[in-house]
Amino acid sequence: MLAYLVRRLFAGVILLLVMTLVVFMLFFASPVDPVQFSCGRNCSPELKKQTEKALGYDKPAVVQWKDFVQGIAVGRDYPDDPELRAAAPELVTECNAPCFGYSTFNTKTVNEEIAETFPISLSLAIVALIIWLTGGVLLGVTAALTKGSILDRGLVGASLILYAFPTFFIGLFALKFIAIKWGLWDKPVYTPIAEGGIGEWLYHLLMPGAVLAAVFMAAYVRMTRAFVLESMTEDYIRTAKAKGVRPRIVLFKHTMRAALTPLVTMTGLDFAGLMGGAIITETVFNFNGLGKLAVDANKVYDLPTIIGLVVLLAAFVIIANIIVDVLYAVIDPRVRLG
Amino acid sequence: MTEFSLTKSGSGEDAFLSVRDLKVHFPTQDGIVKATDGLSFSLERGKTLGIVGESGSGKSVSSSAILGLHSGSNAKISGEIILDGEDLLSLSEEEMRQRRGKDVAMIFQDPLSAMHPYYTVGNQIAEAYRVHNDVTKAAAKARAVEMLARVGIPQPDRRVDDYPHQFSGGMRQRAMIAMGLINDPGLLIADEPTTALDVTVQAQILDLLQDLQREFNSAVIIITHDLGVVAEMADDVLVMYAGRAVEYGPCKEILTHPEMPYTWGLLSSVPEVTGDTDAPLIPIPGNPPSLLNPPSGCAFHPRCPHRDKVADDLCKTELPELLPGGRGPGHTKRCHLANPDEIYQTEVLAEIAPDLVKES
Structure with missing residues (x-):
């Protein structure tokens, strides 16, 4: 019974990992540019670059996925850019495990929304x-x-x-x-x-x-x-x-x-x-x-x-x-x- | 040639079980299905009646009627079923329920589907006891263990807590028999009790049934399409066709001097274990008739190879009565043939078992 439960839970975790990967790939395949949304209407190329870095969208997709999974496992802090966090500690949002992400649109963590x-x-x-x-x-x-x-x-x-x-x-x-x-x-x-x-x-x-x-x-x-x-x-x-x-x-x-x-x-x-x-x-x-x-x-x-x-x-x-x-x-x- | 007793085990109103003119009709949108149409037989304690016939001949419907299992369906039942001096058909539903499992018990064909998959074997057997006896759960369980031991289940005190799927086919049927006999019923109806089992287990189960019958002195009705089972078990045989008895008499008499072509057909379809592999098996041509619209006259006439031996198309026009033939009053048959025994010896037996003809 216990062995069965452990096995099923393990399989469930694997399934979830695969799910997050698929959803992430869809995320990057979508025509919507999330940076553009966060950057706002008067976005200059420079500002956009800055936003991208702050949100961590400049990293490769696989790394972002790893960060997301890691966030679920151990939690993470926002904004994603460590330099930015060091520069303005008062703006840092802590997101404890399991961290499901940070909604830039609602300016709160997904955990809070949930x-x-x-x-x-x-x-x-x-x-x-x-x-x-x-x-x-x-x-x-x-x-x-x-x-x-x-x-x-x-x-x-x-x-x-x-x-x-x-x-x-x-x-x-x-x-x-x-x-x-x-x-x-x-x-x-x-x-x-x-x-x-x-x-x-x-x-x-x-x-x-x-x-x-x-x-x-x-x-x-x-x-x-x-x-x-x-x-x-x-x-x-x-x-x-x-x-x-x-x-x-x-x-x-x-x-x-x-x-x-x-x-x-x-x-x-x-x-x-x-x-x-x-x-x-x-x-x-x-x-x-x-x-x-x-x-x-x-x-x-x-x-x-x-x-x-x-x-x-x-x-x-x-x-x-x-x-x-x-x-x-x-x-x-x-x-x-x- | 041996002389057989030609008196059947039960006769008249004083028999332990006496069924008179039993009719079970199901009204449907297309008309009345006469599943059982005027069935009569009687049976003494300690004796066994074999009811034989093809699927759909009304065997199971008749026995369900004895148990009162048609209540709640739209069946129209008439006639008399007198068990130990009491007409079961005149009882109220509640009175009949109190007799079910206590005075009349039934064991069914496929014990896997006949037992509830979600309850232990012991629970189901004990339930049969507790329904009719005011005892504690523990006492009922002890009684269930006792019965399981009696029907030959090894380690009954442990197996009592097993579920039906954990039993083998033969053990399940033993458990069903234990369930049927736990209240020591006067009448036990076994509806094809060995059909779902393999042959070696079949023999064990039949042995067990015979042993228990002697021990409990109950009357047994065994429903089967296997003439081997009948030969082994039955004192009397009732052959059914299209809801009616077509031949009825003592077992040995029926098996050696059958007087109805349908019985001949059944005998011809039985393979012989020691027989030549080239020996023909002669099936009965055609299919069992529709009970909704049975053939005119003798219901068997469309499939009967001997109908031309009767003059005036009588087989097509007139239903023969169930009357004694040439072998005495204990052996009745429903057939117009004038000299059935002779035809059987010369035409049928010659074909299926030539050795027997030579001997006699």
């Missing part, structure tokens, strides 16, 4: 996860148990319709009508737990959380329904019935255990994906999460932020994968780690 936005994305993803998982599994099981009935058809139809509605539509509808026009719910503004307590935090997250959860819930209703129905036709369910096991126990002990196992994998990966993937919901509700940060960085060619976020989000997906695999081995005795 520290501001990550709690928002995490909160949103957690609330959405709880909504879609409870809703999706409960309704999916209900649909499976009443297969063929009006309730089942209604649930399947409704989830199809919900699935078809784009998130921005549901989000804008909720915001414009439920919150603003009808005043049924306060306009959500992210409130950290430290400021307003769990109640306030949850209150403001419920609407965007539900909007984000909608499309997932629709998908999970249908998946859960399919998994439960498939599991019901298994031979071992017939065996359980033949033993005289009570129907309720056949359902909860035998059927569900087998049906819900595949959901673990999907939930883990979907959750990791949401860390930087709730772009539309974050934009609609003006929640400054990781997704919105990434989109904004893209709009203004804030390359250090983009690279930092890509690496961070890739790390989330890799870690989620490892967690899901380990969890699967715990749930399914047939799965051996190794």
Whole structure:
């Protein structure tokens, strides 16, 4: 188990290194000149040279990559040019490990940007996860148990319709009508737990959380329904019935255990994906999460932020994968780690 | 030539298990599928009935009906299934559940898929015990270990905590048998218990079943398409075709003097281990009929090589009754042929086992 974890983590680190290399190469292949952006409108060739040196863009690409990786491992200081740091120590920005870079556009480290936005994305993803998982599994099981009935058809139809509605539509509808026009719910503004307590935090997250959860819930209703129905036709369910096991126990002990196992994998990966993937919901509700940060960085060619976020989000997906695999081995005795 | 007893083991209403005119019909959009259509048989404690037939002949559907496993599906079941004086079909679902696994148990074909992959073997066997006995988990587990030992699992106290995938095929089937017999049921239904196993293991499992049957004195229904298994195990044989019994009688009688061309076909399809490699295997031509729209008259007539021996196209127009033939009241068959035993001896046996004809 431990050997497996070490091996998987090691492989994950290698994968991340390769990822940073690829992203760096894309960075240099892009037509955008980051120096020009930092230098500003009235940039003279001399000034540009100076900026390039200050930011470390004059070094070869491989060295810059090495600096970046080193920054993640042990941290680094900005500006990149040591002479400049010596000349003006008051301007030095320390970036502790793992340092994801320095955004010249926002004049702060990517770590600071992440520290501001990550709690928002995490909160949103957690609330959405709880909504879609409870809703999706409960309704999916209900649909499976009443297969063929009006309730089942209604649930399947409704989830199809919900699935078809784009998130921005549901989000804008909720915001414009439920919150603003009808005043049924306060306009959500992210409130950290430290400021307003769990109640306030949850209150403001419920609407965007539900909007984000909608499309997932629709998908999970249908998946859960399919998994439960498939599991019901298994031979071992017939065996359980033949033993005289009570129907309720056949359902909860035998059927569900087998049906819900595949959901673990999907939930883990979907959750990791949401860390930087709730772009539309974050934009609609003006929640400054990781997704919105990434989109904004893209709009203004804030390359250090983009690279930092890509690496961070890739790390989330890799870690989620490892967690899901380990969890699967715990749930399914047939799965051996190794 | 030996004389066989022509009385079947169970007869009439006083038998331990008595199935009367059992019908299991499934209404579908295309019409009614008559999976079992008027099946009757009876069985005493300690005796074994072999139900033989091709896939789709209604063997498994009938036995699932005895266990009440069709509840929840749209099956329409009629007739009587009287076990120990009680009509199982008149019981409520809950009453039937309390008998499942306790009075009637079933072991299934493929033990790997028939056991839950996420629970230990011991857990699943103990569950069967705890459902019907108010005992602690530890007591149920001890009982499971005891049963595993009884069915010949080595080191049962350790293997009890293994998962099904850690058992070999034969051991899994032994564990299934342990699960089936843990409550000492009066009736055990074994649905193709050896089909998924290799031959040496098959023999062990059949031996085990026979031993346990003697020990527990239970009635056993063994469902199979393997006549070798039937010859080994069964006291009585019921041959099914298209949801109906087409021949029914004591095992040796049926195997030596079959009176229905379908049974002849089954016998002709059995390879002989010591036989000549050039000896022909004679398959039954055609495919099993659709149960949705079975052939008119005798359901077997489209595949029957002897239908021309019956006058007036009777095979096509009229369903023969299940009646005693020329061998006494204990041996019934559903066939219009007037002299089946003679045809079997001269035409069928001559082709599949010429030595036997010469001897007699």
